[in-house]
Amino acid sequence: MPAPLTLPTGPGFLWGASTAAHQIEGGNVNSDWWAKEHVPGTLCADSSGDAVDSYHRYPEDVRLLADAGLNAYRFSVEWARIEPAEGEVSRAQLAHYRRMIDACLAAGVTPMVTLLHFTLPRWFAERGGWLAPDAVDTYLRYVETVAPILDDVRHVVTINEPNITSMMLGASRRTNLDAAGLAAPDQEASDVQARAHRGAVEILRGLGHRAGWTVANQVFQAAPGADEARDAYAYPREDFFLEVSRDDDFVGVQSYLRTIIGPDGEPVPFGDDVERTLTGWEYYPQALGEALEYTHRITGGVPMIVTENGMATADDSRRIDYTREALAGMARAMERGCRVDGYLHWSLLDNYEWMSGFRPTFGLVAVDRTTFERTPKPSLAWLGDVARTGKLPAV
Numbered sequence: 001m002p003a004p005l006t007l008p009t010g011p012g013f014l015w016g017a018s019t020a021a022h023q024i025e026g027g028n029v030n031s032d033w034w035a036k037e038h039v040p041g042t043l044c045a046d047s048s049g050d051a052v053d054s055y056h057r058y059p060e061d062v063r064l065l066a067d068a069g070l071n072a073y074r075f076s077v078e079w080a081r082i083e084p085a086e087g088e089v090s091r092a093q094l095a096h097y098r099r100m101i102d103a104c105l106a107a108g109v110t111p112m113v114t115l116l117h118f119t120l121p122r123w124f125a126e127r128g129g130w131l132a133p134d135a136v137d138t139y140l141r142y143v144e145t146v147a148p149i150l151d152d153v154r155h156v157v158t159i160n161e162p163n164i165t166s167m168m169l170g171a172s173r174r175t176n177l178d179a180a181g182l183a184a185p186d187q188e189a190s191d192v193q194a195r196a197h198r199g200a201v202e203i204l205r206g207l208g209h210r211a212g213w214t215v216a217n218q219v220f221q222a223a224p225g226a227d228e229a230r231d232a233y234a235y236p237r238e239d240f241f242l243e244v245s246r247d248d249d250f251v252g253v254q255s256y257l258r259t260i261i262g263p264d265g266e267p268v269p270f271g272d273d274v275e276r277t278l279t280g281w282e283y284y285p286q287a288l289g290e291a292l293e294y295t296h297r298i299t300g301g302v303p304m305i306v307t308e309n310g311m312a313t314a315d316d317s318r319r320i321d322y323t324r325e326a327l328a329g330m331a332r333a334m335e336r337g338c339r340v341d342g343y344l345h346w347s348l349l350d351n352y353e354w355m356s357g358f359r360p361t362f363g364l365v366a367v368d369r370t371t372f373e374r375t376p377k378p379s380l381a382w383l384g385d386v387a388r389t390g391k392l393p394a395v
Helices: 032-038 054-067 091-106 122-126 135-150 161-171 185-206 227-247 287-297 314-333 378-390
Strands: 015-016 070-075 110-114 155-157 210-212 216-217 219-220 251-255 257-263 306-309 340-346 365-366 375-377
Touching: 015 110, 015 306, 015 314, 015 378, 032 122, 032 257, 054 375, 070 251, 070 340, 091 135, 135 185, 161 185, 161 227, 161 365, 185 210, 185 219, 185 227, 216 227, 216 287, 219 227, 227 257, 227 287, 287 306, 287 314, 306 314, 314 340, 314 378
Parallel strands: 015 070, 015 340, 070 110, 110 155, 155 210, 216 251, 219 257, 251 306, 306 340
Antiparallel strands: 365 375
């Protein structure tokens, strides 16, 4: 009988949950995503609208997390609020996000701040966004603008999932969509984000922060005879970004699923007998352990933090099952020499999930979108118990 798996406890290991500003705050009218949601013929299932009003209710959200026994909260600051017009900085919005940091610290929760989680100010996007000639300088000026409010924030994420951004830009510039619905990454966008990231890391380190970015780990697997095709497919979509992380203080691992690549170099569709989540993804909690071991290998051992991992489901007991298996994979990866400094579940709240709208529910806390009442799910208490005890309950 295998020995029971144990997980780290204490303040040295981050146990918590993640969110993103546009997905929870509401009213982010100056962002490029708000514009995408409201353009005629939009592909977005819903407008983010009020989202779940966390802009006003963040003290309650932080308290729910802390009361459950979790000690870390990753959230993002919104560039479109902080700089609504180029060169016009909102001191009130900077003060708002500083109050969020203070609310975490007062509750005994370690804040991790993401500077950019997909959304851009509309004025920057209209100029080309990451493909604008001055994109790097524009982003670094924003980093310098936010930096003064980050006292007491140890971990700062520069850019969330730059590989997904590059794939989305590839899809917008070309029509060669693959079987997964995303084009090959736009390499120019990848290179620009890499330069912006390196500049941001230099700024943040100079101020005493630990800096890194997060990567969407797809756990690319090869169908029989498809090893070379898998490697060619994976490199521009994941490995490039992990290689950029080799000089960072940490890398955020964001894991939900796997992708099997066939001999033709395209993703292999899953059969009808596969259990799927509300996003249509395969139920595959083993992905987390595999993603950690792969990231460890490609980066050469850069410290990792699981900055997103979770399941979109209306069945919270199944969410607990998924998380239990994912954490078991994380524990085994750590036993094999992977340095993991934290686990932050996606998401703290049921929220706005981009083009899928509000239907996919990832949250540890349910939200009534009419009253905004928060209702903790059993999975929140379950994860808090794991964080306090370091014990992973058996199935």
